[in-house]
Amino acid sequence: MDAIKVIEIKKSVFEDNDKDAENLRKELKDKGVFLLNLMSAPGSGKTTTLIQTLNRIKDKVHVAVMEADIDSDVDAVKIREATGVSSIQLHTGGMCHLDAEMTRQGLDNVELKDVDLVVLENVGNLVCPAEFDTGAVRNAMILSVPEGDDKPLKYPLMFTVCDLVIINKTDVMPYFDFDLNRCKEYIHQRNPKAQVIPICAKTGEGVDAFAQWLLAEVNAWKNN
């Protein structure tokens, strides 16, 4: 296999991120490409969730993955080895988030004419990524059980901007003080429209529901 492509992302020089994001979304719409921005805290299981999901959808849509990290290319390598899906690594040079222009720098390295769906795995961080519209069609985030059910109270913006909240590591629920109903309540206080899907990426439980959500969103974007 070729070496993983590593893109060194430069800080955006444009000031109007919201406008850049809108322009990027329009461009993606014209090209029939759906962009998912996947966010979470460090270690919540984004990469494992992606691997499980990609293996369920890769025969139905053409997918590419962009893995953002401050350093290392372990995630991009993992994704490609476990799924065969085309994956590039974005290095953010110490920066804690991606904005629309930085996302575009990544997309410039993806053959957009060959794909229906690009998944952007954002930097592991519940604060800064929520503040910057990347130009994605949908935002999703993963909250893992060990992090606690009170996170929507502490990181309100993240839960406000996400269309979907995936609750991962449900297999360890018995070992943690995590109340799924209380967590859903906190999420809906922040964002009444947010969908919530509990999964266990390790065993694959619940991942079908996420895969179905994603395929439906991609189809709606391409066909409406």
Added chain:
Amino acid sequence: MDAIKVIEIKKSVFEDNDKDAENLRKELKDKGVFLLNLMSAPGSGKTTTLIQTLNRIKDKVHVAVMEADIDSDVDAVKIREATGVSSIQLHTGGMCHLDAEMTRQGLDNVELKDVDLVVLENVGNLVCPAEFDTGAVRNAMILSVPEGDDKPLKYPLMFTVCDLVIINKTDVMPYFDFDLNRCKEYIHQRNPKAQVIPICAKTGEGVDAFAQWLLAEVNAWKNN
């Protein structure tokens, strides 16, 4: 009990954070006050660890706690209810870290003449807080087992700036693919001098070692 004091922290207008941090450290030295900057990802167990530790040291040193959060005062309330230790809440107004000037705004609300030790619980984030010297005498961070042993590879600066890495939630080690020796190796690749203390804040296992480290550091700062 009185209501928890909530301080709305304003963004720093000073540009030279390193100089501000040095000045703050000197001032704390003159006053005989030790400041610990405690960092981690969301949900790693900072507050539970603090509660266990405060209950072990509060009869030996005079302590105050500053809880930084984007929103809510749940942590400050928890700390005070569980330990009786004086605790204030710092609201960062959406910001993802504290710098030295913001830390000073918090310290202005602590009776420094009555305390030996102030613990600053920084915003839950492995990226931005590592970039800003708060003026603390020591930096410590908590990595919890469910986050994975590869975090020193992905968040290098955090592990480089910390004098102590606490590895929390060791009780769930059997349920996660976490290799303590591999993790220590990754930490020491980033920072050969970092001390590593494994604990389980829920059961209290290992917390004595952290409490002893902290007391020794406070005494060294006050007496040298």
